[in-house]
Amino acid sequence: MSDFYEKLREYAAYTDSGLDVILPKRDNYQKEIYEAMRYSLLGGGKRIRPVLLFVTAELFGLDVETVKPFALALEMIHTSSLIHDDLPAMDNDDYRRGRLSCHKRFDEATAILAGDALLTYAFEVAADGASGLITKAVVSGNTELARNASKIVGLLASRVGTEGMIGGQVIDLKAEDTAIDEYEHDTLCRLKTGCLLTIPSEISGLIAGRTDTPEYGLAVDYSKSIGLAFQIQDDILDVEGDPNLLGKNIGMDDVDNKTTFVTLYGIDGAKHKLEELTAKAVADCRALMELSSCNKESAQFMLDLAEFLLERKY
Amino acid sequence: MSDFYEKLREYAAYTDSGLDVILPKRDNYQKEIYEAMRYSLLGGGKRIRPVLLFVTAELFGLDVETVKPFALALEMIHTSSLIHDDLPAMDNDDYRRGRLSCHKRFDEATAILAGDALLTYAFEVAADGASGLITKAVVSGNTELARNASKIVGLLASRVGTEGMIGGQVIDLKAEDTAIDEYEHDTLCRLKTGCLLTIPSEISGLIAGRTDTPEYGLAVDYSKSIGLAFQIQDDILDVEGDPNLLGKNIGMDDVDNKTTFVTLYGIDGAKHKLEELTAKAVADCRALMELSSCNKESAQFMLDLAEFLLERKY
Numbered sequence: 001m002s003d004f005y006e007k008l009r010e011y012a013a014y015t016d017s018g019l020d021v022i023l024p025k026r027d028n029y030q031k032e033i034y035e036a037m038r039y040s041l042l043g044g045g046k047r048i049r050p051v052l053l054f055v056t057a058e059l060f061g062l063d064v065e066t067v068k069p070f071a072l073a074l075e076m077i078h079t080s081s082l083i084h085d086d087l088p089a090m091d092n093d094d095y096r097r098g099r100l101s102c103h104k105r106f107d108e109a110t111a112i113l114a115g116d117a118l119l120t121y122a123f124e125v126a127a128d129g130a131s132g133l134i135t136k137a138v139v140s141g142n143t144e145l146a147r148n149a150s151k152i153v154g155l156l157a158s159r160v161g162t163e164g165m166i167g168g169q170v171i172d173l174k175a176e177d178t179a180i181d182e183y184e185h186d187t188l189c190r191l192k193t194g195c196l197l198t199i200p201s202e203i204s205g206l207i208a209g210r211t212d213t214p215e216y217g218l219a220v221d222y223s224k225s226i227g228l229a230f231q232i233q234d235d236i237l238d239v240e241g242d243p244n245l246l247g248k249n250i251g252m253d254d255v256d257n258k259t260t261f262v263t264l265y266g267i268d269g270a271k272h273k274l275e276e277l278t279a280k281a282v283a284d285c286r287a288l289m290e291l292s293s294c295n296k297e298s299a300q301f302m303l304d305l306a307e308f309l310l311e312r313k314y
Numbered sequence: 315m316s317d318f319y320e321k322l323r324e325y326a327a328y329t330d331s332g333l334d335v336i337l338p339k340r341d342n343y344q345k346e347i348y349e350a351m352r353y354s355l356l357g358g359g360k361r362i363r364p365v366l367l368f369v370t371a372e373l374f375g376l377d378v379e380t381v382k383p384f385a386l387a388l389e390m391i392h393t394s395s396l397i398h399d400d401l402p403a404m405d406n407d408d409y410r411r412g413r414l415s416c417h418k419r420f421d422e423a424t425a426i427l428a429g430d431a432l433l434t435y436a437f438e439v440a441a442d443g444a445s446g447l448i449t450k451a452v453v454s455g456n457t458e459l460a461r462n463a464s465k466i467v468g469l470l471a472s473r474v475g476t477e478g479m480i481g482g483q484v485i486d487l488k489a490e491d492t493a494i495d496e497y498e499h500d501t502l503c504r505l506k507t508g509c510l511l512t513i514p515s516e517i518s519g520l521i522a523g524r525t526d527t528p529e530y531g532l533a534v535d536y537s538k539s540i541g542l543a544f545q546i547q548d549d550i551l552d553v554e555g556d557p558n559l560l561g562k563n564i565g566m567d568d569v570d571n572k573t574t575f576v577t578l579y580g581i582d583g584a585k586h587k588l589e590e591l592t593a594k595a596v597a598d599c600r601a602l603m604e605l606s607s608c609n610k611e612s613a614q615f616m617l618d619l620a621e622f623l624l625e626r627k628y
Binding site for chain 1: 340343344346347348351394395398401403404421422423424426427429430431433434435437438441442444445448449452453457460461464465467468470471472474475476477480481483484485487488498501502505
């Protein structure tokens with residue numbers, strides 16, 4: 001596993017330095033917004049969405065550089081959603097990643113605009129990345145890549161919108177103080193956490209031109225499993241996690257009367273589901289390792305990642 | 315002018331029906347968000363950004379259908395910004411277009427998410443529109459169009475972000491209770507209102523492959539003039555407009571101690587600037603009419619539009 005941790009740190013550092021470069025400090029009339037965006041974006045985090053994009057890209061034989069703009073966009077979209085989620089009218093969280101949340105460090109108006117700006121900049125960076133791929137593909141006569149690359153930003157936006165992450169947040173808000181059944185809760189998780197963890201495999205598949213292959217199906221299934229596992233672990237950590245390691249208070253779901261995997265299935269039931277999903281993800285990785293068309297080291301990393309997420313304390 | 319009003323209504327109706335089609339009611343777990351998005355998006359409005367896109371497209375010999383996805387995206391982005399602008403932490407406006415603002419009709423959390431969702435869906439619709447153009451261009455071997463179309467979404471996002479509309483809102487918030495000088499105020503207007511009124515000409519120019527032509531320069535200059543004129547008229551109407559026609563309270567800038575064209579130049583000075591800019595925009599239209607490469611009727615419509623905006627009461 002020591003190789004795994006080194007690679008994980010490497011991917012995260014590559015993400016961090018990339019974000020730092022594309023969103024520098026500015027000294028213009030709008031400098032406050034850049035400060036707020038950088039505060040939230042560069043304040044730590046597991047960078048799990050970029051990591052998934054980098055590793056699935058390598059799994060399919062692509063360079064990490066090729067998918068970098070989309071990885072940075074994913075992290076900006078995720079951060080944007082955290083900033084808005086923390087607002088008083090939403091989850092009203094004062095802390096995030098062990099520091100004051102954006103609206104506490106700055107103010108509510110700045111936090112609203114910083115979230116809007118990160119979301120917008122994410123689409124700008126992704127669109128410019130896609131444009132670069134399309135231009136290269138057109139020049140070299142690779143019409144399949146040009147067409148596939150042109151689909152990335154629309155697909156990404158659909159995974160973010162009302163039938164994706166934001167749709168999940170809508171159900172999540174409803175789930176406070178209103179009991180929802182397991183079908184609605186399943187939709188909530190699939191949308192809120194799942195969509196942004198599955199899109200990395202989808203983007204890698206599109207750029208590599210592999211969406212019709214068995215490895216694509218396995219990578220997408222793997223992403224869905226760890227997406228759900230990720231949410232279950234979140235719910236478990238909110239009950240029995242260490243606030244110091246988490247960088248936020250625990251017991252918040254209980255305060256909000258939220259329907260979670262723990263309220264639906266009990267703590268043991270939730271843990272059992274988590275283990276089942278992890279085993280499923282691990283099986284997908286073993287199947288990927290059997291395919292000569294895939295990078296074995298990447299599949300091994302994905303396997304280690306599934307087990308790492310099972311054990312995570314933060 | 316009767317032709318002008320008929321055409322203006324036609325463009326607006328084309329926008330409204332397009333928005334109604336791409337954002338239908340839904341009966342799923344997330345139905346509340348669709349309701350809120352539709353409430354704000356289909357609640358009237360001049361549709362000035364779509365109108366500018368349609369008319370510049372026709373000016374450059376394109377069909378309105380070709381630019382339709384981008385027109386709908388522009389209106390969704392504009393509406394998204396209005397929803398967030400009206401929030402208590404921002405301008406705290408209870409009314410918009412003569413009806414309750416989104417957060418008053420629904421609640422703050424729903425309004426935050428509806429704004430996020432409209433912004434995201436705008437990029438989805440624009441990206442899918444660009445993808446359609448790129449695919450067609452690649453199939454027909456039109457590499458210039460493929461490359462130009464691939465630039466649209468990134469350019470659009472840059473006009474929305476921190477160096478565009480959102481950047482303008484950042485300065486606008488600062489301008490409440492803090493006097494800003496004319497340079498900062500100029501940047502505010504150029505970004506907050508100007509960017510979304512100039513991007514229509516830019517998109518039309520890109521798709522028509524005319525960004526190197528004199529007509530492109532004239533259309534962009536025209537857009538900049540009416541963008542600034544639009545903001546000046548807004549400031550004047552806030553002083554001497556009719557609340558019933560405006561559908562919102564007047565005197566709000568004074569309450570907020572906002573720096574406006576009226577506070578900087580006086581009401582007569584502001585009116586003089588408005589007339590100057592309108593004359594400049596009209597001159598650009600007359601120059602466009604002289605060019606055989608341009609659709610004369612479109613140039614005439616643009617001229618009428620500039621004069622319409624000068625006279626507008628709402």
